[in-house]
Amino acid sequence: SPPAERYEYQAEVSRLMDLIVNSLYSNKEVFLRELISNASDALDKLRFLSVTESGLLKDAVDFDIRIQADKDNGIITITDTGIGMTRQELVDCLGTIAQSGTAKFLKALKDSKDAGGDNNLIGQFGVGFYSAFLVSDRVVVSTKSPKSDKQYVWEGEANASSYTISEETDPEKLIPRGTRLTLYLKRDDKVFAHPERIEKLVKNYSQFVSFPIYTWQEKGYTKEVEVDDDTTTEGKKDDQDDKTEKKKKTKTVVERYWDWELTNETQPIWLRNPKEVTKEEYNEFYKKTFNEYLEPLASSHFTTEGEVEFRSILYVPAFAPSGKDDIINPKTKNIRLFVKRVFISDDFDGELFPRYLSFVKGVVDSNDLPLNVSREILQESRVVRIMRKRLVRKAFDMILGISMSENREDYEKFWENFGKHLKLGCIEDRENHKRIAPLLRFFSSQSDEELIGLDEYVENMKPDQKDIYYIAADSVTSAKNTPFLEKLAEKDLEVLFLVDPIDEVAIQNLKSYKEKNFVDISKEDLDLGDKNEEKEKEMKQEFGQTCDWIKKRLGDKVASVQISNRLSSSPCVLVSGKFGWSANMERLMKAQSM
Numbered sequence: 001s002p003p004a005e006r007y008e009y010q011a012e013v014s015r016l017m018d019l020i021v022n023s024l025y026s027n028k029e030v031f032l033r034e035l036i037s038n039a040s041d042a043l044d045k046l047r048f049l050s051v052t053e054s055g056l057l058k059d060a061v062d063f064d065i066r067i068q069a070d071k072d073n074g075i076i077t078i079t080d081t082g083i084g085m086t087r088q089e090l091v092d093c094l095g096t097i098a099q100s101g102t103a104k105f106l107k108a109l110k111d112s113k114d115a116g117g118d119n120n121l122i123g124q125f126g127v128g129f130y131s132a133f134l135v136s137d138r139v140v141v142s143t144k145s146p147k148s149d150k151q152y153v154w155e156g157e158a159n160a161s162s163y164t165i166s167e168e169t170d171p172e173k174l175i176p177r178g179t180r181l182t183l184y185l186k187r188d189d190k191v192f193a194h195p196e197r198i199e200k201l202v203k204n205y206s207q208f209v210s211f212p213i214y215t216w217q218e219k220g221y222t223k224e225v226e227v228d229d230d231t232t233t234e235g236k237k238d239d240q241d242d243k244t245e246k247k248k249k250t251k252t253v254v255e256r257y258w259d260w261e262l263t264n265e266t267q268p269i270w271l272r273n274p275k276e277v278t279k280e281e282y283n284e285f286y287k288k289t290f291n292e293y294l295e296p297l298a299s300s301h302f303t304t305e306g307e308v309e310f311r312s313i314l315y316v317p318a319f320a321p322s323g324k325d326d327i328i329n330p331k332t333k334n335i336r337l338f339v340k341r342v343f344i345s346d347d348f349d350g351e352l353f354p355r356y357l358s359f360v361k362g363v364v365d366s367n368d369l370p371l372n373v374s375r376e377i378l379q380e381s382r383v384v385r386i387m388r389k390r391l392v393r394k395a396f397d398m399i400l401g402i403s404m405s406e407n408r409e410d411y412e413k414f415w416e417n418f419g420k421h422l423k424l425g426c427i428e429d430r431e432n433h434k435r436i437a438p439l440l441r442f443f444s445s446q447s448d449e450e451l452i453g454l455d456e457y458v459e460n461m462k463p464d465q466k467d468i469y470y471i472a473a474d475s476v477t478s479a480k481n482t483p484f485l486e487k488l489a490e491k492d493l494e495v496l497f498l499v500d501p502i503d504e505v506a507i508q509n510l511k512s513y514k515e516k517n518f519v520d521i522s523k524e525d526l527d528l529g530d531k532n533e534e535k536e537k538e539m540k541q542e543f544g545q546t547c548d549w550i551k552k553r554l555g556d557k558v559a560s561v562q563i564s565n566r567l568s569s570s571p572c573v574l575v576s577g578k579f580g581w582s583a584n585m586e587r588l589m590k591a592q593s594m
């Protein structure tokens with residue numbers, strides 16, 4: 001057979017390996033979680049592909065993960081019957097860093113001031129495959145992809161800058177498909193190769209793996225065996241019969257043997273009864289599934305019945321991914337779609353959630369979609385349309401829940417991260433205005449530092465106040481200092497400050513809230529219900545010529561110069577025409593055309 005070929009690791013991998021091998025990270029046992037999660041991903045991929053390419057499954061082996069620990073030699077093998085890897089994939093996957101989890105880790109590490117390596121980060125992010133080197137001196141990966149007729153062996157050592165790939169030649173080691181990892185544990189880490197330890201770790205870390213995980217365990221059963229009764233006692237000496245034919249007696253003994261034992265519960269969490277799942281389990285599932293290290297702000301587990309049946313767990317994350325792209329880009333991989341428990345896709349483009357809600361994460365499992373559901377089917381399916389409606393409703397319930405939570409900080413956190421998304425919703429989703437509007441928050445002329453909701457505003461309205469007043473400005477300070485406020489402040493009328501560029505467009509799309517119109521106080525037709533026609537006429541007569549003179553001086557710079565009753569202390573104010581753009585919009589349009 002051809003000799004093993006040697007490859008250098010990509011620089012980042014070398015750096016990562018260095019960190020892992022030399023880390024003082026104490027929670028080394030996470031290696032098993034990472035490797036099992038890879039095995040599970042490989043099984044997911046195969047199951048998904050096999051739906052359309054039935055030929056892939058020509059070897060009728062089950063979908064499972066088997067872990068064998070040899071405590072005498074300090075060796076652990078982890079075998080899955082998943083998709084395996086071709087030679088090229090071995091190079092691409094185990095020699096470079098293209099993977100999300102690991103990339104995230106490296107980035108966080110870079111961001112963290114402690115450039116020497118923050119040991120805690122290893123556990124928070126998981127370092128994927130390379131975590132095998134937390135406990136191993138040497139790792140051998142023997143793998144067979146259905147795309148290749150050969151089985152390949154990847155071999156790497158801790159503290160080495162290269163690895164080798166060769167063909168598997170040992171007939172005893174050939175597998176029909178999938179991957180077998182062999183870990184040769186470091187001297188001090190051999191304790192991990194105890195079968196009981198493995199069992200405990202699997203139970204701890206792999207409760208959400210939906211494939212059976214078997215561990216190789218020593219078992220025992222009791223049986224009755226006949227033994228010679230040689231306990232004949234002195235007292236029985238006289239008994240002639242007993243002495244001549246020795247009595248047989250039975251004894252219970254434990255027979256020992258080794259066998260595979262199913263070690264995890266394969267029922268996915270979303271199929272369980274919500275009453276029996278704890279908050280910790282939901283949060284754990286979230287972190288594990290979405291590679292998150294912060295707890296979500298809220299979760300919702302529900303089943304819908306009737307026309308369309310599906311189960312789902314949705315989450316509101318505690319943080320928006322940085323970068324402003326995400327508000328535009330709905331392809332966040334935040335929703336994992338299953339059909340009859342088979343993972344189908346997390347690659348959506350607004351089919352299940354409108355883009356402004358694309359920050360919601362979760363799983364959705366339907367029995368009413370075909371297993372080989374394609375993008376076209378997704379886009380045209382009535383089932384999907386109904387699902388989408390329900391999911392959106394549930395997402396709003398969840399957000400409303402956060403807004404009503406006793407812990408005001410939760411909603412502040414939500415608003416800070418996702419407020420923009422909801423404002424975008426005002427523009428893009430007329431149908432859900434009723435659900436979005438109560439969730440909006442603004443500063444106001446009376447709110448000081450606190451943000452207020454429209455409900456609070458409406459409650460604060462004066463008995464004869466008909467409209468909701470707002471002013472758009474580039475900051476709270478400039479909103480506070482605008483002369484437009486004078487008259488309203490005098491009358492103690494509250495004014496919303498729209499200081500985010502998108503605010504004004506969002507409010508204009510809403511038009512009204514609880515039958516109260518939104519009114520821009522900078523527009524020329526502002527009517528505060530205090531018109532005094534007599535007085536106005538008088539003023540016009542007295543100052544008419546002054547206005548004409550000013551208009552002449554300013555020429556085309558203004559549309560008109562008028563007497564106004566809306567100021568208290570400032571001598572004049574520039575207002576926008578009734579049908580024109582507000583000053584703020586003008587500013588925006590200018591900014592955009594640059």
Ligand code: ADP
Pocket residue numbers: 034038039041042080082083084085093094099100101102127128129130178179
């Ligand atoms: P991640 O799981 O985030 O992609 P890992 O470092 O854990 O990153 O794994 C790197 C890649 O190696 C995986 O994406 C996958 O392509 C491949 N891989 C790892 N383990 C297996 C396996 N058991 N079967 C098939 N491919 C695997």
Ligand code: MG
Pocket residue numbers: 034037038101128129
């Ligand atoms: Mg992984």
